[in-house]
Amino acid sequence: MDINELVRDNIKKLRPYSTARDEFKGQASVFLDANENSYGSPLPANYNRYPDPLQLDLKDAISKIKGVPIENTFLGNGSDEAIDLLFRAFCNPGKDNVIILPPTYGMYEVSANINDVEIRKVNLLPNYQLDLEKIAESIDKNTKIIFICSPNNPTGNSINRTDIETILANFNGIVVIDEAYINYAKQKTFIQELTEYVNLVILQTFSKAWGLAALRLGMAFSSTKVIDVLNKIKPPYNINQATQDLAFEALKNIAQVNEWIKESVAERAQLSAALSALNIVKKVYPSDANFILVEVTEATKIYDTLVEEGIIVRDRSKVTLCEGCLRITVGTKEENEKLLTVLRNF
Structure with missing residues (x-):
């Protein structure tokens, strides 16, 4: 699968914002490039400098726990930012559609509505598992994303792994597996499948098991082609320095x-x-x-x-x-x- 064929044409042509810190390489001791307050900040810790736009130190610490390389990791202002960016990267407003599987997490539908993307709902079966037949019937050439929440919110159950693999193997679009609650589940994460499916996106979060809901820090893991697109269109400094620092410290307390x-x-x-x-x-x-x-x-x-x-x-x-x-x-x-x-x- 060629991920570039799924990307919106305007995103392919987009020239991303270049931050002041993107334009030089190497070490520096005097920063007079970003119009910051050079005197400091009125806090015990200095937050007068813009944070690392790619959060490389934090991603490196996460990679040691998750086993996912930095280049396959995206950090967002909660998982909700990654969800929104996926719509903006891959779904043409008024043309494309996505599939959601009610009952499920409500932000998929909200983000679709904000981005003017058609929602196709395929209800889960009475046992809260996937209705593979109806999902297949709902897919057409303009279906760009399927959202699967596992463990599912609000039902709490994990989705059958073989059913998810069936979709991954047969759908020529982005498959998002939202694993916000994976730390509490017996089922294994799909992280080990990242190398097999270029169209797989896994969402995880620091808001649940990690106890950092107030920091608003979410993770997306995917192929480098997908991560590169998300980094291209995200706000330049989407994760503030305080959040990066606190999350980095939290990772020491696993x-x-x-x-x-x-x-x-x-x-x-x-x-x-x-x-x-x-x-x-x-x-x-x-x-x-x-x-x-x-x-x-x-x-x-x-x-x-x-x-x-x-x-x-x-x-x-x-x-x-x-x-x-x-x-x-x-x-x-x-x-x-x-x-x-x-x-x-x-």
Whole structure:
């Protein structure tokens, strides 16, 4: 597959913005090129200089953990930036289309609407797996991207690996696998397949297992041809220096992150069992994420009761195939017990 054939013509011709730091090579001690404040910044750490536009030191640290070369890594202002850039790189407004698989993460549809790209929805099967036959029927020459969330949000399940491989092997467009919750899953990441599929894009994030949601830092891994396009069209300094510094420090604490993952998975099992025992709960869906989809008797009333008690969950009762369901994040043991106490008294 030639990725260049998928890129929009105007993006092929685009001359990207050249930052001041792009225009010289080697070391320097006096920077008088970018009109920064040369005196410093009114903070304990100096942030008066523009950050590395390609975040090379941070990507190098990530590569040591993920096993993905720097040139196959893109960092965005959350995974949402990578999603938006994929639309802008590969989808012609008013002409091309993408396929999403409801129920799924809502930003795929939002980004499509912002970029004036047709959305083709192929609902998951009742067991929340892919309907390969209908996906195949929905593809035409203008279908540029298929978004697959695995583990899926809001259902929590992993998508069958062989089904994803079937799409990768047969679709001549970009296949995005959103692995925001992969750290909590038994299923392996698709990172090892990057060398096999030039059209594969894997999204991961620092917002979930890494506990850095406030930093807004997402990762995209793909072939160099796709990464080069994303780097070409991104804002020049899309990841600020404070975020780079804090993420770099966080990567040194992987043992703590792994311990939190183990605790969260254990709490997920205990919370699922406790919820299943409640008479207001119709079904607790199996989860490979750090949340649980729960079908309840009176979703709106239960949601409102929880809000009154200062407990916020996500009401998914009006979402396709999630009728009557609440999505509940796995909290700490104390938070989960408070939730269960309110539900038992409902």
